[in-house]
Amino acid sequence: MTKKIKTSGSIWSGDDPNASKKLAIQIDLENYKKTNDPSRLASIASYLDFYGLEEARDIFIDYFNKKTRRTDKYSKELLWQNLCDIYFAMKKRPEWKDAPHEAIANEMFRKFGHRVKSSSDEAFASALAKQVKKYR
Secondary structure (H helix, E strand, C coil), X not given: CCCCCCCCHHHHCXXXXXXXHHHHHHHHXXXXXXXXXXXXXXXXXXXXXXXXXXHHHHHHHHHHHXXXXXXXXXXXXHHHHHHHHHHHHHHHCCCCCCCCHHHHHHHHHHHHHHHCCCCCHHHHHHHHHHXXXXXX
C-alpha cells in the first residue's frame, strides 16, 4: 500500500455541486482496488442518493459491513493520508488559500467527518492538524 491516491484540487471550484462526493467515491474505489477490503465498497453508499431515505443507506452499510466481517485492510493511517491529501488540495485553491485551518477542517468535517467518527468539528480539526503536521 505504498501508492498514494492522487486528488484533484479542482474539485472545489464550485462548478460541480457533486464534486466532493465524486472524489470520495473515487478514493474509496481506489482503496478497494488496493486493499480488496469490502468495507470500502460499503462506504461508497454513504455518498449515493437514496432519495431522502437515509435509513435505507444506513441499513445497507451496516448489513454489508456485518456480512463481509469488516476487515482492517483499509487502515486509519491510509484514511488520514487521504484526508490530508484532500486538505492540501483544498489549500491550493484560490478560495481556500488564505482560509484558516479551522475553516478548511470544518468544511472537510461536513463532507467527510463520518468516516473518522469524530464527535465534533473541533475534535476533527484538532486531529486533522496533528495528521497534517505528520504528512507534510
